[in-house]
Amino acid sequence: MYLQRIRVKYMEPCFADTKKIRLKAEFPRDVSELLPYMNAVIPNAVYTQQGPFLSFTKEFRLITVYPGELTVIKAINSTDAYQILEWLRELMNDIYDQRSSITPSYDMRRRPSILALFQLLPQDKYNCGQCGERTCLAFSLFLWSGEQKLENCHPLVEPQYLEEKKALQDLLGHK
Numbered sequence: 613m614y615l616q617r618i619r620v621k622y623m624e625p626c627f628a629d630t631k632k633i634r635l636k637a638e639f640p641r642d643v644s645e646l647l648p649y650m651n652a653v654i655p656n657a658v659y660t661q662q663g664p665f666l667s668f669t670k671e672f673r674l675i676t677v678y679p680g681e682l683t684v685i686k687a688i689n690s691t692d693a694y695q696i697l698e699w700l701r702e703l704m705n706d707i708y709d710q711r712s713s714i715t716p717s718y719d720m721r722r723r724p725s726i727l728a729l730f731q732l733l734p735q736d737k738y739n740c741g742q743c744g745e746r747t748c749l750a751f752s753l754f755l756w757s758g759e760q761k762l763e764n765c766h767p768l769v770e771p772q773y774l775e776e777k778k779a780l781q782d783l784l785g786h787k
């Protein structure tokens with residue numbers, strides 16, 4: 613079996629939503645070779661060859677797979693976190709078993725940069741703190757990682773920011 617187990621290194625509350633869980637876990641082997649196959653199979657995967665690492669969402673949870681470890685952000689609770697790890701382990705084992713019939717993909721689907729998100733935030737409300745973060749840059753970072761929601765930047769609902777809000781929604785893939 614490609615992955616016998618995935619070992620949790622730590623679990624702690626998410627920064628932005630302390631009712632949810634973030635965790636880091638480690639693989640018993642280097643999984644770099646599997647990332648292009650996962651990239652080909654997982655529909656919303658974002659693959660970065662330099663690294664390498666692969667990120668994707670499972671509903672609202674953000675999962676990032678590195679060669680030797682992975683992170684999960686926004687698991688509902690510890691039970692959900694362990695279920696996600698087991699789901700991922702089975703998925704990776706299936707992909708490994710079927711790799712001869714999968715064409716690996718090295719396509720790097722684009723993901724917005726943190727700076728691109730930051731530049732669209734209301735500049736005249738710079739670091740106002742209404743989102744619960746101390747700075748707009750921190751908000752951009754958590755927005756990028758999936759730990760913040762766009763609607764938490766309250767100034768963005770003001771009509772003068774309609775275009776920026778729409779651009780942010782487009783970048784983040786919101787409908």
Ligand code: SF4
Pocket residue numbers: 733734737738739740741742743744745746747748751752764765766767
């Ligand atoms: S509410 Fe918006 S403008 Fe204010 S600090 Fe947060 S991200 Fe910046």
